[in-house]
Amino acid sequence: MTRLAILISGTGTNMQAIIDACERKEVPAQVTVVISDKPDAPGLERAKKHRIPAVVFEPKDFPSKDAYELEIVKELQKKRIDLVCLAGYMRIVGPTLLSPFKGRMINIHPALLPSFPGLHAQQQAFDYGVTITGATVHFVDDGVDTGPIIVQSAVPVKEDDTVESLSARILAEEHRIYPKAIKWFAEGKLTIEGRKVKLR
Amino acid sequence: MTRLAILISGTGTNMQAIIDACERKEVPAQVTVVISDKPDAPGLERAKKHRIPAVVFEPKDFPSKDAYELEIVKELQKKRIDLVCLAGYMRIVGPTLLSPFKGRMINIHPALLPSFPGLHAQQQAFDYGVTITGATVHFVDDGVDTGPIIVQSAVPVKEDDTVESLSARILAEEHRIYPKAIKWFAEGKLTIEGRKVKLR
Numbered sequence: 582m583t584r585l586a587i588l589i590s591g592t593g594t595n596m597q598a599i600i601d602a603c604e605r606k607e608v609p610a611q612v613t614v615v616i617s618d619k620p621d622a623p624g625l626e627r628a629k630k631h632r633i634p635a636v637v638f639e640p641k642d643f644p645s646k647d648a649y650e651l652e653i654v655k656e657l658q659k660k661r662i663d664l665v666c667l668a669g670y671m672r673i674v675g676p677t678l679l680s681p682f683k684g685r686m687i688n689i690h691p692a693l694l695p696s697f698p699g700l701h702a703q704q705q706a707f708d709y710g711v712t713i714t715g716a717t718v719h720f721v722d723d724g725v726d727t728g729p730i731i732v733q734s735a736v737p738v739k740e741d742d743t744v745e746s747l748s749a750r751i752l753a754e755e756h757r758i759y760p761k762a763i764k765w766f767a768e769g770k771l772t773i774e775g776r777k778v779k780l781r
Numbered sequence: 782m783t784r785l786a787i788l789i790s791g792t793g794t795n796m797q798a799i800i801d802a803c804e805r806k807e808v809p810a811q812v813t814v815v816i817s818d819k820p821d822a823p824g825l826e827r828a829k830k831h832r833i834p835a836v837v838f839e840p841k842d843f844p845s846k847d848a849y850e851l852e853i854v855k856e857l858q859k860k861r862i863d864l865v866c867l868a869g870y871m872r873i874v875g876p877t878l879l880s881p882f883k884g885r886m887i888n889i890h891p892a893l894l895p896s897f898p899g900l901h902a903q904q905q906a907f908d909y910g911v912t913i914t915g916a917t918v919h920f921v922d923d924g925v926d927t928g929p930i931i932v933q934s935a936v937p938v939k940e941d942d943t944v945e946s947l948s949a950r951i952l953a954e955e956h957r958i959y960p961k962a963i964k965w966f967a968e969g970k971l972t973i974e975g976r977k978v979k980l981r
Contacts (some may be wrong), residue, residue: 694896696893709895709976710977711893712931712932713933729910730912732912735935740979740980777910778910
């Protein structure tokens with residue numbers, strides 16, 4: 582069984598989708614630990630409901646970002662984590678956290694990258710006036726939302742959409758493709774070749 | 782009937798799709814003139830087959846880009862053109878040509894803008910490793926592929942794709958959505974509001 586860590590900052594709906602997919606045995610993995618950088622992240626409660634260990638590390642309790650990330654790395658190594666899943670973790674991952682998990686850390690982004698990287702991707706897409714946006718699961722590299730893409734899903738923008746209705750439609754796709762990407766990883770089907778992810 | 786001008790530089794397959802849609806009466810418009818910046822553009826022959834006036838203006842025959850574009854504007858005005866369709870026209874439209882046709886000039890781009898603007902969009906998408914790309918019809922503004930979007934279509938990138946197979950799949954969508962956008966324009970259904978195109 583592939584051992585997953587999920588990093589969150591908020592409600593953790595993607596985390597919930599991953600937990601559910603694992604519990605339904607659709608994904609040959611188990612969520613071994615949930616880590617939040619916010620003590621009041623509602624996702625922590627969700628983790629507890631599923632009896633998944635939930636840990637909080639607050640950057641303000643550490644002298645530097647390096648020190649903060651090193652503590653996370655220790656936790657991940659202690660739990661023998663195979664794959665780190667960012668799920669609404671609202672920080673840029675630094676080299677201290679990334680290096681030990683390069684090729685083993687993935688993220689979900691609510692847009693069809695490389696369009697609309699960074700914060701508020703749904704709002705960015707809405708304001709730009711695209712008629713198609715979507716969601717992307719990708720390996721994390723040292724850029725912001727620039728890593729090799731595992732899977733994407735296209736979502737239409739409708740005439741009467743608000744940012745909220747559009748975001749909800751994208752979120753439904755996120756919940757579908759994130760577990761799928763984790764399944765492929767857990768089954769050993771993914772290899773990174775340069776910028777590309779091969780699925781076999 | 783909406784009077785169309787189509788600007789080409791090459792084979793003119795999108796031009797052909799537009800001509801065919803007009804001839805089949807799917808689009809309430811007629812292609813009134815085809816203008817090429819290259820005397821050997823194969824699209825010129827296609828135009829002649831359909832008895833559509835085809836004109837060549839070569840930038841090298843003019844003292845400046847302004848003078849070149851002014852000649853095109855004269856031709857467009859002489860033919861009382863309602864809508865200018867760029868279809869593989871391999872030049873950046875300058876203010877001389879754009880100003881009189883602002884909101885009445887559209888372009889097709891073989892990617893889901895704002896991803897992969899500029900040249901070789903299919904190659905750019907292929908090299909980036911996206912799993913979804915597509916095509917975009919948009920109004921022309923003074924940027925490169927930045928204008929308000931009328932319609933987009935998503936196209937999957939497949940595991941065994943080459944740039945050529947991917948380009949062919951995108952091209953099929955181009956041929957589908959370009960006539961559709963022209964139809965909406967000709968029916969008076971499009972209004973530009975800021976960056977957004979409203980379809981009613």
